[in-house]
Amino acid sequence: xxxxIDPADYNVRAKSVRGPVPVxxxxxxxxxxxxxxxxxxxxxxxxxxxxxxxxxxxxxNFDHHCRWLNNCVGSRNYxxxxxxxxxxxxxxxxxxxxASYVFIEFFLDPTKLRTDKHFLEIxxxxxxIARGKKGD
Ligand SMILES: [Zn+2]
Ligand SMILES: [Zn+2]
Numbered sequence: 001x002x003x004x005i006d007p008a009d010y011n012v013r014a015k016s017v018r019g020p021v022p023v024x025x026x027x028x029x030x031x032x033x034x035x036x037x038x039x040x041x042x043x044x045x046x047x048x049x050x051x052x053x054x055x056x057x058x059x060x061n062f063d064h065h066c067r068w069l070n071n072c073v074g075s076r077n078y079x080x081x082x083x084x085x086x087x088x089x090x091x092x093x094x095x096x097x098x099a100s101y102v103f104i105e106f107f108l109d110p111t112k113l114r115t116d117k118h119f120l121e122i123x124x125x126x127x128x129i130a131r132g133k134k135g136d
Pocket of ligand 1: 057058
């Protein structure tokens with residue numbers, strides 16, 4: 001959801017005209033946004049909006065352009081961005097817990113890890129061999 005939501009400024013979304021991107025003339029203007037007007041989007045934007053060069057649009061309450069999400073993070077998707085970061089961290093923690101359990105148990109008691117059916121067959125087979133040797 002953090003990826004699919006368009007974080008663009010309200011006026012940029014309202015304009016929604018698909019056409020050639022206007023070229024910014026540095027000799028005319030020092031900044032892309034001056035007095036809450038974006039010369040690239042050609043709309044009035046909010047005071048905290050910033051024009052993202054990667055997305056090529058103004059983003060409301062711009063925080064940063066996220067490379068991992070390939071989307072900008074602004075006021076519209078900031079909470080969703082935080083949720084995705086937290087869920088990724090929780091996922092990493094879960095993998096670390098499971099991996100360290102398997103790693104430690106491998107040295108303490110590896111039979112606990114061998115719960116699959118074929119391990120049971122191997123156990124029976126080994127027992128049969130051990131009994132056979134006793135009988136000899
Ligand atoms: Zn803009
Ligand atoms: Zn961006």
